[in-house]
Amino acid sequence: xxxxxxxxxxxxxxxDTSNISVIAYDPADYAHLAAHxxxxxxxxxxxxxxxxxxxxxxxxxxxxxxxxxxGALGGGxxxxxxxxxxxxxxxxxxxxxxxxxRP
Amino acid sequence: MKTxxxxxxxxxxxxRIEPAVELAERGGIDYLVFECLAERTIALAQQARMRDPAGxxxxxxxxxxRAVLAPCRRRGIRIVTNMGAANPxxxxxxxxxxxxxxxxxxxxxxxVTGDDVLEAVRAGDFVLEDGGRVADLGNRIVSxxxxxxxxxxxxxxxxxxxxxITGRVGDPALFLAPLVHEFGxxxxxxxxxxxxxxxxxxxxxxxxITGGYFADPGLKDVPGLARLGFPIGLVSEDGTVxxxxxxxxxxxxxxATCKEQLLYxxxxxxxxxxxxxxxxxxxxxxxxxxxxxxxxxxxxxxxxTGLLKVSVGSVDSYVxxxxxxxxxxxxxxxxxxxxxxxxxxxxxxxxxxxxLRCDLVGVDALHGExxxxxxxxxxxxxEVRLRVAGRTGTLAEARRIGDEVETLYTNGPAGxxxxxxxxxxVVGVRSVLVPAALARPAVQxxxx
Numbered sequence: 001x002x003x004x005x006x007x008x009x010x011x012x013x014x015x016d017t018s019n020i021s022v023i024a025y026d027p028a029d030y031a032h033l034a035a036h037x038x039x040x041x042x043x044x045x046x047x048x049x050x051x052x053x054x055x056x057x058x059x060x061x062x063x064x065x066x067x068x069x070x071g072a073l074g075g076g077x078x079x080x081x082x083x084x085x086x087x088x089x090x091x092x093x094x095x096x097x098x099x100x101x102r103p
Numbered sequence: 104m105k106t107x108x109x110x111x112x113x114x115x116x117x118x119r120i121e122p123a124v125e126l127a128e129r130g131g132i133d134y135l136v137f138e139c140l141a142e143r144t145i146a147l148a149q150q151a152r153m154r155d156p157a158g159x160x161x162x163x164x165x166x167x168x169r170a171v172l173a174p175c176r177r178r179g180i181r182i183v184t185n186m187g188a189a190n191p192x193x194x195x196x197x198x199x200x201x202x203x204x205x206x207x208x209x210x211x212x213x214x215v216t217g218d219d220v221l222e223a224v225r226a227g228d229f230v231l232e233d234g235g236r237v238a239d240l241g242n243r244i245v246s247x248x249x250x251x252x253x254x255x256x257x258x259x260x261x262x263x264x265x266x267x268i269t270g271r272v273g274d275p276a277l278f279l280a281p282l283v284h285e286f287g288x289x290x291x292x293x294x295x296x297x298x299x300x301x302x303x304x305x306x307x308x309x310x311x312i313t314g315g316y317f318a319d320p321g322l323k324d325v326p327g328l329a330r331l332g333f334p335i336g337l338v339s340e341d342g343t344v345x346x347x348x349x350x351x352x353x354x355x356x357x358x359a360t361c362k363e364q365l366l367y368x369x370x371x372x373x374x375x376x377x378x379x380x381x382x383x384x385x386x387x388x389x390x391x392x393x394x395x396x397x398x399x400x401x402x403x404x405x406x407x408t409g410l411l412k413v414s415v416g417s418v419d420s421y422v423x424x425x426x427x428x429x430x431x432x433x434x435x436x437x438x439x440x441x442x443x444x445x446x447x448x449x450x451x452x453x454x455x456x457x458x459l460r461c462d463l464v465g466v467d468a469l470h471g472e473x474x475x476x477x478x479x480x481x482x483x484x485x486e487v488r489l490r491v492a493g494r495t496g497t498l499a500e501a502r503r504i505g506d507e508v509e510t511l512y513t514n515g516p517a518g519x520x521x522x523x524x525x526x527x528x529v530v531g532v533r534s535v536l537v538p539a540a541l542a543r544p545a546v547q548x549x550x551x
Contacts, residue, residue: 008323008359010316012368015142015534016233021366023359048473057372061388061401062362068370078143079419079531081460081492082469088316089469096477 004095006102007033011091018050018072018087020094027063029102034058034065036099042067045097046090067094107285109278109302109336110180112171113137114309116144116161120170122310122333122352127174130335130349134281135175137167137184138274138307145271146416146530148189149246159190160197160268168201168266176207176265183256183277187268189246191216194268195549202551210551213259215269217544220413221247224537229413232534237415245530246416249537252378252407254290255544256280262548271414273377275303278336286340296380297404298342301387304375305346305364305399309333312346312364314354327353347396356395365389365399378411378539380404410536419531420457420494423501425508425524426464429516430486437516438463438487444515445491448507454500456493464488488521494529501526 003009003022006029012019022037024030043054052070059066073087074080110132112123116139127135139161152159161167164186175182187194195214202210224247229237237244248271257280259267269277279299282288288295305312312334314325325331332352337345348356365384369375373385383403392398425445429437442461449456462468465487467475491508495501505524512522 004322008319008363010363010367012366014368014370015532017370019366019368019370021363023362023366025359046474048471055370057370057385059366059372059385059387061386062365064362064366066366066369066372075458076531076533079494079529081422081458081494083462083464083490083492084469093470093474096474 001099001101002095003037003097003099007095009091009095011087013073013077013086016071016073016076018069018090020067020069020091022065022067022094024063030060030063032102037065037097039067041097042094045094046072105340107134107282107338108132109281109306109338110135111138111306111309111334113139113167114307114311115139115141116163118309120166122331123167124170124174125349125352126333126335127171127178127180132180132335135171135180135182136277136306137186138277140185140188140271142414143416143530143532145188145248145414146246146532149416150530152189157193160188160194161186164194164197165201168198172202172207173205176210181260181281182266183281185269185272185277187214187270189270191268191270192547198266198268199549199551208551210266211264211548212266212268212551213262213264213546213548215251215255215259215267215272215544215546217255217542218248218251218271220249220537220542223541224413224415224535229535229537231415237535240415240417243418244415245418247413249411249413249542250378251542251544252276253280253283255546257284259546259548260284262546264548274307275300275377276379278303278306279379282338290379293380293404293406295342297382298402299338300375300377300380300382300404301384301399301402302336302338302342302344305344305361306334306336308364308367310354311367312360313348313356314360317360317363323359325355329353342402343398343400345392345396345398356397358389358391358397361389361397361399376408378407380407409539411539411542413535413537414532415535416530416532419529420496421498421501421526422492422494422529423504423526424490424492425505425522426488426490427508427511427519427522428486428488429518431518434485434487435466435483437518438489440516441489441511441519444511445507449493449504452503454495454503456495456504458494460492462490464490498526498528
């Protein structure tokens with residue numbers, strides 16, 4: 001299944017760093033997301049776009065994960081040549097991630 | 104128990120104006136806050152001020168003040184905003200003139216200054232966050248503004264200001280300041296400062312917590328986005344906040360919209376670093392307290408770092424851009440051919456680009472070939488638009504990029520239409536941390 005079926009997401013930008021939240025619609029799915037949406041998988045998904053680290057923060061009380069991607073915005077919002085310099089669309093791209101069906 | 108009602112009237116410089124009027128007239132709020140200063144806006148404002156010493160404040164200041172001053176005066180709502188940008192004193196003067204024109208005599212308007220630390224960072228030996236020294240930017244540097252905390256805004260409110268106009272301050276501080284003023288929170292009550300920062304963070308992007316930047320039809324539907332209501336934060340003395348919006352306005356306030364905004368532009372949720380406090384969002388809990396009403400608890404805080412973040416704006420480079428569209432059968436192949444031609448032309452004619460992007464809008468422009476390839480289209484797109492953007496060392500060279508795209512009209516593939524070109528100077532913004540004492544905030548109050 002696609003991540004989009006279980007979670008919603010929003011992208012924020014600071015300099016050349018993007019953060020992408022992944023939030024379970026149903027808190028019961030949080031453990032499944034935490035098991036399969038790892039920093040490594042996110043890094044792999046954005047290979048070619050993200051040049052730096054991907055760090056994951058967990059917020060179990062909210063059923064949410066927060067990914068921080070450095071070197072993700074073409075050198076920074078203010079100087080990027082990208083059409084979407086803020087990387088607003090990265091959240092939608094992440095929701096395209098394939099994850100295993102719920103057990 | 105006392106509750107302070109904060110309304111967010113704008114989430115960025117160009118935001119809609121009438122939702123703020125709706126908040127002032129029907130929101131039952133005590134404070135109306137406009138956050139209008141993005142990372143780079145202040146650098147561009149500084150350039151505007153260099154051209155016109157009376158300028159350099161938000162271009163929409165007039166329109167916003169004309170729309171809300173009267174209803175705010177009528178209901179005793181105080182206004183806090185960073186629309187002063189590079190020139191809060193001129194913005195306050197302009198606001199006084201507008202107030203007098205509207206017959207709002209006696210209105211007290213404060214200007215908060217001291218965020219401009221250009222001379223101090225030039226003189227010091229500071230290393231930029233991404234490496235390199237500030238001093239090495241030489242005369243390319245156009246601005247250096249420190250993110251001030253809530254302190255000077257609190258001072259302005261204590262002095263009786265009805266309108267407080269700042270330059271660069273931490274965005275949540277615009278909301279934290281009224282809370283410190285109303286509740287008398289100590290500036291070392293880290294937990295309350297952290298919670299007030301949380302409230303400010305949730306509110307600062309206005310419509311982003313009431314259903315804006317959220318809708319995804321079929322999965323996340325939002326009613327009435329064309330008349331999206333802006334948020335209201337009802338804050339208690341202990342810093343607990345309830346987020347809601349004006350009854351009858353468009354949008355939605357629920358756990359999903361509030362969670363998305365909680366993490367917006369946040370890195371480590373346990374360390375949300377602001378001038379006044381290091382806020383901790385890691386233990387935050389939310390409950391739906393009623394229709395379009397979410398109660399947020401569990402925020403915390405730790406002592407401020409003693410450092411201020413400074414945004415340094417400098418002339419970085421020049422960017423030239425050109426676009427042209429192709430449609431109908433074979434559009435994709437013609438777009439790809441056009442892309443190859445432009446690449447070759449730029450090399451042939453010796454345009455020195457340090458970085459170049461040649462995207463096909465509708466195909467691979469946003470996330471490149473790798474991600475786009477995972478979404479193979481079932482059929483060829485009906486139309487594509489070539490977008491070429493390149494970085495150069497001069498404006499003249501930047502112009503040649505758009506020129507090369509435009510010449511595709513008569514020299515390129517069949518049916519190229521709607522060519523467009525532009526070239527611009529790029530003011531880049533980088534960060535540096537400085538000791539808090541480097542900035543010397545000051546408050547001036549004038550009366551209409």
